[in-house]
Amino acid sequence: MNLELSAVWTRMQNLLQTFVVTIPNILIGLLVFLVFMGLARLARNAVTSLSQRAGQSKGIALVFSRIVSWLVLAVGVLVALTVIFPTLTAASLFGALGVSGVAIGFAFKDIFQNLLAGILILVTRPFRIGDQIVSGEHEGVVEDIQVRATLLRTYDNRRVVIPNSELYTNRVTVNTAYPQRRLSVTVGIGYGDDIAAARALILKTLGGLDGLLQDPAPSVLVRELGDFSVNLDVRFWIDPPVRREAVEAQDSVLEAIRGALPAAGFDLPFPTQQVLFHDQTEATDGNRAQQREGWPARQDNPESRLELQRKGNREATDAQPRSQVQHP
Structure with missing residues (x-):
């Protein structure tokens, strides 16, 4: 011991x-x-x-x-x-x-990949610090481009850390790449309204709004013939192209159009649906041997509503008493 x-x-x-x-x-x-x-x-x-x-x-x-x-x-x-x-x-x-270099290389492959991607992003400059970008499901302001990742601050004040390799290999939309940006809103008018008059009224209304550029000038195009309205695509330009200006410009445009069109007699239609029964369309509707909706034909076809209505009219006519005619 x-x-x-x-x-x-x-x-x-x-x-x-x-x-x-x-x-x-x-x-x-x-x-x-x-x-x-x-x-x-x-x-x-x-x-x-x-x-x-x-x-x-x-x-x-x-x-x-x-x-x-x-x-x-x-x-x-x-x-x-x-x-x-x-x-x-x-x-x-x-x-x-x-x-140990080989083992370190395999272990830190993602880190080296993000490092190289970060350097390439800074050299090629697809976007810069302060730009507003959209990457996948995330949109916000670029706060910092680090060696491994890019820091993105969303509009609701949250931070998103995106690896540089993902930004370099995937699609990225840069909203502030150019000094001007075009926006658009969709407005529906009734089928009975004059499209040319509605277009002229909308352009006149946009000309009096602050924050919209007149060069390039706003434009109004027919986008589609919808189910219940004629949809117009109202396009306009703003400067600067930041998110706040875009939201405020769309708000002012929609508010102005909402007040101008009904005041001039144009309709802003609501969604409507028309439901027709078989006996309200064609004479053969309800007759499964002749109708065209795809019902299988059979021999014991029930009578259609139209046929029942005609039969009822004939029976009512036959049931009426004949008038007595007196000859002099």
């Missing part, structure tokens, strides 16, 4: 002596890492300044400054490790990294 305790004590003394000897190396390694942290910050500021001078966007400057900063920090970590552990040489360290 005493021998076992003495062995444990000896081992603890050796560990303590090793730690005491390693303390100066740890302090020097931490100092080296702090120096590299300062160098990483200087490198990040330098890349940001160079990008701004070159006329690059804020997103490109941000991503490349982060990449350079991380590279400098990675070199600082390697140098600090070689200082703390003198037996760990740079050759052995890079050799170990080379052996």
Whole structure:
């Protein structure tokens, strides 16, 4: 028992002596890492300044400054490790990294894919920070383009994190790519109304609204002949093309048209349906041997409503008493 305790004590003394000897190396390694942290910050500021001078966007400057900063920090970590552990040489360290590089590549495939996609998005500039985009089911304002993902703030003030690879490979609609945007609303008028007069009235109404551009000018086209109305497609342009302006412009247009058309005698019809019975359409309706609705023909067909009505009329006529005619 005493021998076992003495062995444990000896081992603890050796560990303590090793730690005491390693303390100066740890302090020097931490100092080296702090120096590299300062160098990483200087490198990040330098890349940001160079990008701004070159006329690059804020997103490109941000991503490349982060990449350079991380590279400098990675070199600082390697140098600090070689200082703390003198037996760990740079050759052995890079050799170990080379052996595990394949495994790391497979493990972080998605991260590297998103990193490359983020760089390509910043270089090709399909959209920028501050643009309003639509990606799949999400729509909002681009707040930040990071190395791994893009941050999107929706109009109801929620944050959506979208991987850069998804944005780069899938379809993205940029609503603010151009200074002007065309919007449209659908308005239905009655079949008895004059389309040309309704078009002229709508264009006159849109000409008096604020926030709508007159160059390009608004237009009114017949969209379709609906079930209960003639649907007109009212098109107009706004500037700037942001979501708030679009919603407010559509609201003002619909409100103005809603007041102008009925005041001028135009109808805004409600959905209506017409239900006809068999005996209200054709003479053969109700006769399953002759009707055209797809009923199977049979020999013992019941009499149609029209036939029953005719028979009833004949029986009523026969039942009436004949008038007595007296001759002089």
